[in-house]
Amino acid sequence: MKNTTPHRVPVKGLTTVLKILSEPNRLRILNGMGLECVPVSAIIAKTGLSQTNVSFHLRILREAGLVKGEKRGAFIYYCLYDTGLLEILANLADWLASNVPTPNPAGPPHG
Amino acid sequence: MKNTTPHRVPVKGLTTVLKILSEPNRLRILNGMGLECVPVSAIIAKTGLSQTNVSFHLRILREAGLVKGEKRGAFIYYCLYDTGLLEILANLADWLASNVPTPNPAGPPHG
DNA sequence: GGCTCATATGTGTATTTACGCATATTAAGG
DNA sequence: CCTTAATATGCGTAAATACACATATGAGCC
Numbered sequence: 006m007k008n009t010t011p012h013r014v015p016v017k018g019l020t021t022v023l024k025i026l027s028e029p030n031r032l033r034i035l036n037g038m039g040l041e042c043v044p045v046s047a048i049i050a051k052t053g054l055s056q057t058n059v060s061f062h063l064r065i066l067r068e069a070g071l072v073k074g075e076k077r078g079a080f081i082y083y084c085l086y087d088t089g090l091l092e093i094l095a096n097l098a099d100w101l102a103s104n105v106p107t108p109n110p111a112g113p114p115h116g
Numbered sequence: 117m118k119n120t121t122p123h124r125v126p127v128k129g130l131t132t133v134l135k136i137l138s139e140p141n142r143l144r145i146l147n148g149m150g151l152e153c154v155p156v157s158a159i160i161a162k163t164g165l166s167q168t169n170v171s172f173h174l175r176i177l178r179e180a181g182l183v184k185g186e187k188r189g190a191f192i193y194y195c196l197y198d199t200g201l202l203e204i205l206a207n208l209a210d211w212l213a214s215n216v217p218t219p220n221p222a223g224p225p226h227g
Numbered sequence: 228g229g230c231t232c233a234t235a236t237g238t239g240t241a242t243t244t245a246c247g248c249a250t251a252t253t254a255a256g257g
Numbered sequence: 258c259c260t261t262a263a264t265a266t267g268c269g270t271a272a273a274t275a276c277a278c279a280t281a282t283g284a285g286c287c
Contacts, residue, residue, distance in 0.1 A: 014202065014209045016143050022212060024138035028245075029131045036125055045264060058246060060265055070216040079254040079263050089211045091125065093204065098125045100200045101133060105181040139275075156234060169276060171235055190233050190284040 025069050026094070030054055031062045035071065036091065042075060042082035136180050137205070141165055142173045146182065147202065153186060153193035 026032055030052065037051050049059050063083060066072045071090065074083045085091070137143055141163065148162050160170050174194060177183045182201065185194045196202070 014143075014147055014205045016140050016147065018212060019205065019209050020138050020140045020143055022208070022216070023134050023143070027131050027135035027138045029127050030245085032125075032127050032131055032134070036127065046262095055247070056264075057248080057266090061245075064265080076253095081264065086215060089215060090208075093208050093211055094125045094130065096207065097133070097201075097204050098130050100204055101129060104197060104200060105133070141275085166277070167234075168236090168278080172275075175235080187284095192234065 022069060022071070025065055025071065028062070030058065031066060032094075034059065034062055035066060035085075036094075038072060038083065038085050040085055040088065042073075042084035044077075044080040044082055046080075048083065133180060133182070136176055136182065139173070141169065142177060143205075145170065145173055146177060146196075147205075149183060149194065149196050151196055151199065153184075153195035155188075155191040155193055157191075159194065 026035070033052055034048055034054075037048065045056075045059060045063065048063070049056055052059065054062075063072070063074065067074055067083075070086075072083050073086055074081045076082075137146070144163055145159055145165075148159065156167075156170060156174065159174070160167055163170065165173075174183070174185065178185055178194075181197075183194050184197055185192045187193075
């Protein structure tokens with residue numbers, strides 16, 4: 006039997022994370038992170054964003070549970086809990102590249 | 117050699133899709149879709165959203181290449197190109213459930 | 228051609244939000 | 258204790274956007 010809705014994802018909570026990830030600078034910050042924690046200043050340097058802005062985005066990422074920040078002296082070191090999220094994002098990017106060929110205003114050909 | 121940034125995803129384009137997906141009603145619409153095309157009225161009925169709003173979101177989804185809409189008489193039938201995106205979203209939801217235990221304002225314990 | 232149904236589009240609005248500036252907090256060093 | 262460095266926070270603002278209302282387009286029917 007064929008199901009019209011093959012996959013079901015919980016909308017609540019998922020959209021929250023998607024919204025967080027949908028901000029380019031936030032994604033850049035996350036993307037530049039690994040399992041090895043780095044101080045905020047490193048993220049500022051790497052991204053070229055203002056201190057205020059990086060702190061702003063890091064707070065959002067941290068409160069969402071996407072990154073962790075451990076305190077070392079006056080520094081706060083941020084890193085990922087695990088790389089699972091980046092893997093999923095890589096999958097999404099891959100799917101995008103294969104299935105959504107540079108969307109034009111009219112959308113892909115109807116067929 | 118250890119890499120601090122284990123995965124690299126293209127930020128541009130990816131954030132666009134993430135932003136589109138981050139809207140709850142849009143995700144609901146997409147989530148309610150399958151490979152079998154249904155008229156807009158069905159989506160309106162299923163979601164309980166206004167006609168204007170459904171049309172608004174469908175346009176965004178269509179222009180992004182995430183859904184296709186084929187015309188049949190006065191009706192326009194919408195459906196997915198493939199279920200890959202929903203699978204990825206299911207993976208994300210799964211990862212979320214396993215790794216982000218109901219984020220509180222302070223974020224998960226620092227470890 | 229006029230009528231009606233299905234869907235799209237134009238306009239206005241209220242909410243969200245990313246960002247910078249200024250300032251507060253917290254830690255190390257003299 | 259005062260200074261300096263690292264990070265966070267309060268406030269104001271400009272831009273994005275989800276939504277409703279009204280209207281336009283387009284197909285089928287008499």
